[in-house]
Amino acid sequence: MRLSWHCQGRNQPHIDGTMTDKFRKLNDYQHARLRVEMYLGSREFFTIKSISYEDGIHVREYQLVPACFVAFREILDNAVDEVAIHGHGKQIKVDYYPETGVFSVEDDGRGIPIHEIPELGSGPAASILLSTPRAGRNFEDRGNAIGVNGLGAAIANFVSEWFKVEIRRDGQVFQQEWHEGTYRGKEVHRASSPKITKGRSKKTGTKIELKLSSKVFQDTTVDPAFIRDRMIDLAIAYPDKKFIFNGETLSGKLLSYGNVTKESSIEWGRGHGYVVLITSDHEGVFHHAIVNGIPMLNGGPHVSNLVNTSSNFISEALNRKARTSLGLKKSGNYVNKADLGGLIVYSQFFISDAQFDGQMKGRISTNISRNASMAVTDDLVKDFLKKNQEWVSIVIERVKDRVGKKDLEKAKKELEKKDLFIPSLTDATGKNRQDCILFIAEGLSAISGMLEVRDPAVHGGIGLFGKILNVHGLPPKKVLENKTVQDILLSLGLMIGEKADRSKLRYGKVFILSDQDEDGNNIFALLVNLFYRFWPELFQDKENPFIYKFITPLFILEKGNQRKYIYNDEKFDPADYKGWTISRAKGLGRLTKKDWEYVLREPKLIPLVDDGNLKEVLDLVFDPRRADDRKDWLINAEIISEEV
Incomplete structure (x- = not known):
């Protein structure tokens, strides 16, 4: 919006007629509730993608309001700093049930200080630290601490309907509550008087409970699964600590969640960490980058660099395999990032004095790209490819399909230039x-x-010249370059890579003729294989089939002016036809004009429709890798034939 200031009377519009010169002074509490997005991020309902550890590591969608999650995480981050970073305590316990909307975070650290600290002001330090912005301990050398600006806990308190703390420290129990309220039409933050009693045990730590305000948030949705999975991030980052969510102790062993590569570690002056590679069933290459236990949900330069480096290493490693599979001699870059769908680049880094892009901490602004990418090595990629052969096969098929389509388009254009003759x-x-x-x-x-x-x-009619290809596994371009295939396609109006529309084809039906011998059966099967691989829809119409096997007689009997035809599915005993001349019409060339007149007048046809097994049968017959399966199949067929 362009600003256009004018001298006007009191309370008149100043900015394009939409605002007045009414000024307000907000206190920290009011400002935080009014401008939540400044401190915690969006209050809109979002669906985001991230890593789930449920039933293996995979990418899934979560529904949440980002600001609500960040408010909770500000409290969790303080507990992580105390237990995992500063090393005071052994466990962090979180409870969250969306039906009540109450978050609870409890640690067994030293407990927030409850004595008076002169630098903070008069009164218990905990009261000030939890209700005053810009009060905290992470303003100097922060090390690997997560807390940044001294805002988090106070802001989470400000946007809550109520906020409670219980601290056990120095043999005492400290309790205090804050509630939202109004006074003379203005929002106010009401605090109870701190209550300090003598502790009955040596237990120490801090427990904070809060319920986010419906006056601040129209929607407070946070998927519990998202919280659980982000706590598993922490458990993996700090495996010597115990993380409990809704009563479940979360494993900190990454290998326990799925088949991952061995860690490839890197260490430099201000940081260290590792990268592992994982496969899943999602589209595209996905990153899950964690810095100091925090997921970088908004990515960042080091995330992009890790993904690109990993993709390049894997593509280079698979190029030779892809070239061999494509039957190409020329070297080149055939595998690209788009082919690597299902790859997860998972990283954990620990950075001293890490700077994030704001209170939401969704992206690290400290430049670690070069150092982080050095964790991606040849050994990491070799281990990954060795453990994920099924995924490698899928990638190669994608490459074949993509390259095949590109080459196919060229071949199609060449074919379209040809005359129909x-x-x-x-x-x-x-x-x-x-x-x-x-x-x-x-x-x-x-x-x-x-x-x-x-x-x-x-x-x-078309009489085919040349060998009919076994098209199983062949690149479409190679199939389309075959002269016999070209003749069939041009005759019918079919095109590889395009779905067959029977209403637009040059013929309404196809009758396949072949000799009554093994060679003839092979030719018939090869033609069916061709049609089914590229146009399986031609085998779907049971009411009006498109492709038929046209059967010709196996024996022709003559006696005077009489003529009889015996087909291969009929019982035939020459002894029953004494006085008849019997000829075996093994080849189509043996049929006379009279024979052709008869078979066209009384056609014997076998319609070819897919009963649900056709793909498997053709795969069994024509896949060169299934020789053993074919052998077993033929042996069983022979046994059944003998029994019959």
Whole structure:
């Protein structure tokens, strides 16, 4: 908004007619409640992604109001500083139940000082530290402490409906409460008088409970799972301390949550830490960076650098494998970051006097990019790839698909430049192409008899030249470069990489012809494999199938003017046909004009539709890696055949 100041009368608009010169002076309490975003972040409801440790390490979505989580974490951070950073105490216990909206944080440290500290002012130090902004201990050399500005606890207190503390220290128990209130129409912060009693045990520590104010927050949602998982971050960061959430003791052993690489550690002047690599089922490359126990939810330069360095190392390691899989001799960078979906780059760093981007601490502003990225090493990547062979296979398939699509587009453009003239095709002439049927056979001699007696308006035929490819696992570009495949695609109007729309194809049905022998069966199966791999939708319509196996007679019987046809699924005993001339029509070339007239007039067809098993059957037959499975399958088939 552009400011345009004018000299105007009292209480008149000054800024584009939207504001007046009414001034107010807010105290710290009022300002914190009015400008929550300055101190704690957004009060809007968000869905964010982060790491979950439930049932293995993976990426999941959480729903929360960021400012509510940060308010809670300010209290938790103080406990972490006391127990984990300064080394006073052994455990931190957190309870949170969204139905009550009450947070509880308890540690067994020394307890916040309850005696008077002159530098803070008169009265118990705890009363001042928990209700006065800019009062704290982390203003000098902070070491690895999380607390930064001396604002956190007081701000969390200010935005609460009520805030309670119980401190055990020096043989005494200190208790005090604060409540929101109003006085003469203004918000006020009401504090009870501190209560100090003699302790009955040697137990020390601080327990703080708070309930966030509905007057400050319209929504106080914080997913309990998010709190639990962020406490596991802390348990992993400080494994010698005990972290308890809602009664559950959280494991600090990263390996207990999933299959991760060995840690790759780095240490330098002001910091140290480690990186591990993990796989999950999410899209893209995900980072989970923790600095001094705090998740960097807003990323940062060192996070980007870690992700890029890890991605580059892995891509380089997989390039050779991808090149071999693609059948390419030329070296090049085939694997890129987009192919590495499911990768988690997980890091824990501990930085002395770390500076964060604000009270929310979602991003570190201290430059640690160069040092942190040195934790990514060849050994780390080798260990990761060795442990995650299934993920490696998925990545290679992505590369093949991506590179294949790129090459396919080039091949498609070349094919589209070609004329429709196909020497091996005798086209149907009918205008209603849905009524037309394309007969496919191997070679012109196999189909010439059919073409002699066909109905030109309905029947088209193509005699294929050259070897029919086993397309299983082949790059689409290589398939499309095959002349036989090109002829089929141009004849039908199909294109690899595009879904088949039967209403736009040049033929309404396909009849596959083959000789009545093993070679013929192989050709038929290879054609089915081609169609199913690239256009499985052609096998879905059970009411109106697209592809058929066209069956021709196996035996032809003649006696005078009589002619009979026996198919391979019929019982046949030559002894029953004494006086008949019997010929075996093993090849399509053996069929005469009369035979073709009969089979076209009385077609015997097997429609090909997917019963749910077709993909598995074709994979079993054509995948070169499944030789043992095929052997077992053939043996079982032979046993069943013998039993029948």
